[in-house]
Amino acid sequence: MRSLVRLVAAQFAVDRRVLALAFARMADGIGNSFLVIVIPLYVGSDIVGGTTFGLSESMIIGVILSLFGFFNSSFQPLTGRLSDQTGARKRFVLIGLAGLATTNAVYLFAETYVSLVVIRALQGVSVAFIIPASVALVNELATTQDRGGNMGVYNTFRLVGFGSGPIVAAAVVNAGPYGLPIGELTVSGFDAAFYIATTTAVISFLLVTALITDPQTTRANAGADLSIPIRDQSGRHLLDPIFTLGVASLFMATSIALFATIQIQVNEHLQQGEVWFGFQFAAFIIAQVLLQTPIGRACDRYGRRPFIVVGMLLLIPTTLVQGFVTTSETMFLARLLQGVAGAMVFAPSLALAGDLAGEGESGSKLSVLTMAFGFGIAIGPLSSGALVGFGFEVPFIFGTVLATLGAILVYTQIEETLEHTQPVPVVGDD
Template sequence: MKKEFIRPMIILILVQFLVMVGFGIVIPILPFLIEELGGGAFSLGLFMSAYSIMQFFFAPFWGRLSDRIGRRPVLLIGLSGYGITFFLFGLAGNLPLLIAFRALSGMVSSATLPTAMAYMADITEGADRSKSMGMLGAAMGLGMVFGPALGGWLGDYSFTLPFYFAGTLALLVLPFAWKFLPETLKEPNKEPKKKVRLNFSVIRDPLFPLFVFSFVLSFTMAMFETTFTLFAAERVGFGPKEMGMVFMIIGIVGVIVQGMLIGKVVKRFGDAKPAKFGALLCAFAFLWMLWAPNAVLLVLGTMVFMTGNSLMTPTSSSLVTKNNHNHQGASLGVFQSFGSLGRIIGPLIGGGIYELSMNTPYIIGIVTLVLCVIIFGARIQDKKAEESGFSV
């Protein structure tokens, strides 16, 4: 990577870290805040879904916009809007306003990830690209390690303090992003016929297998996050303190794999093999968790799951950029929308099915992951962007 791009890459990593800190910072305080505002379990689910629903619809829009007007303005819009919405959270005095601001936050924050990935793809090539995508994933993983911890600590003083804290962090980074993020899109794409549109025609897109991978990755991760606390409490008696440690451990595993190991793995095996192996490793981890007879083995199972998840995340997104270099922002926007769809459906199915049988969400996860590899694995191959001829 050229030296002039090192500083922009650091800013991008910091932006994604802050986005995930903001996402995770509400987790420990949210049930109490919603209860204080007169809501219950349904309101909590609606609050969580509102963010992903808006990401699902708006990520492609922001991705297409970054292909047309450039990466820099879209990133700045996303970061500034993200910070402002957190201040609005703190000011919300009733439940409908809180949910509305959550939806607004999902809408504007969806400008950051696909655009950051497209920006990273503009400044990197080959194994460096997968390594850079891995560093973005590691930053997001760190955000999910520190976010809940910060939220719990600040929430002891006030339920609204974590929101103001996250908003302040985002707005403090904004001047650095303004100064140190140069535009990387050399030739804005203004071809309306080649836009990626999120409709049923996407099934015919050459990148569709990777979009499905994004959905499956997010779907299984969301089911895990929704049900594992209940599963671990029933199986081995874990409480809030133990669960905090578990999520910290798996967050660290994600950081290590995506931040330190993925570049070496991709350099040796390419992107496609680690992506498919990661899916099978996640399926194996679910089977492990169903079998685990004690707490130690159960935690080891979660570490295996996070390893597989961390192999899938940067390699699948890197394959999207390598197989479509003309419309990377748009393609990554659709890629992220499929991920958002998984984060919408996963908690609903996982939570609903868990009520009937605690093992069933993990069985569904195993079947989904294995079928994904069997059906789409042969179509997921390493191809250089200039050779693929993919157009969307």
């Protein structure tokens, strides 16, 4: 296994530990994205019951999906800081994966709305151990000259898992129940999905255990507190660049995540089934899988800022149009182009923040972006669940406003961090 990872890592020109971590995140991403599709279907089935606290089904789904993001994001500054202090990135990733595997398995016994809420919250805490330590590890294994490419490769493999899960999830649920070779026992489609999610988390745990080691240079010399500077200390701009990127990530993630909660409304609006929705949900990820690595490497050459600004600008029309499309095919195209926008922002933003992070600060500094993105993933489902009652297009108009604000922020408050960049080629140049 180590030889295979080393060989593939050489092809991608990254540290083998970055690639191994990317493979591990790909495995747990499959299971986690399974749940994004399965949970709304599970809530809408006859299996789940109990009190709904007076909330509609759409709002219940929004709450359950959003709790993951809220707990995940709330704990990330703490876990990022602790991983800086201890220098034990691998240990934190393993703790999170163990928690994720356990909570995935517990879904098999969840039959009330309250139990789903509790499990999803615990999953958020588990993943809060994984994300800051993983991104910090990638950052510390990279240099200024190749940081964007490393972030791109890491995100590419992670998103392969997250993007493939939704396509398979609906098919797994719909094809159940499954007969077992032992007696006349059967497994429902929902239980099969939860088994798959658990298995992928276990595989990820084993990969990290066998293939990941902490960098020898990681030191416990992070900042004295967990505070996030808001004002730009240099005085050149109003806002701190990392804080600005965090706000832009929050707005972008919220716009992206509007889609997940309103699966039922989207399917009704477009007169389509769950499988089409799975493809549309995954379209965003497909674009990023194809573009993360080349964009990451391009931002090492041409600079971080141009890609971030263009990506935020592209997010505006690609979010708005989703509220007005009338066919499954055009919704897929809109989500695909929204994925292009996200790809232009993700790796360059992490690379820019990594450029600005001091030694031993990767977990704390980069957790600002991952925390903000997590909060956006949580706010998006809640927002669309609450706004869709006013009209199908309303959630997407809300997301468009946020995307516009984010574009203005990055254009006015972010400066380039690479000292030597080449001009971005223009079509028609010799």
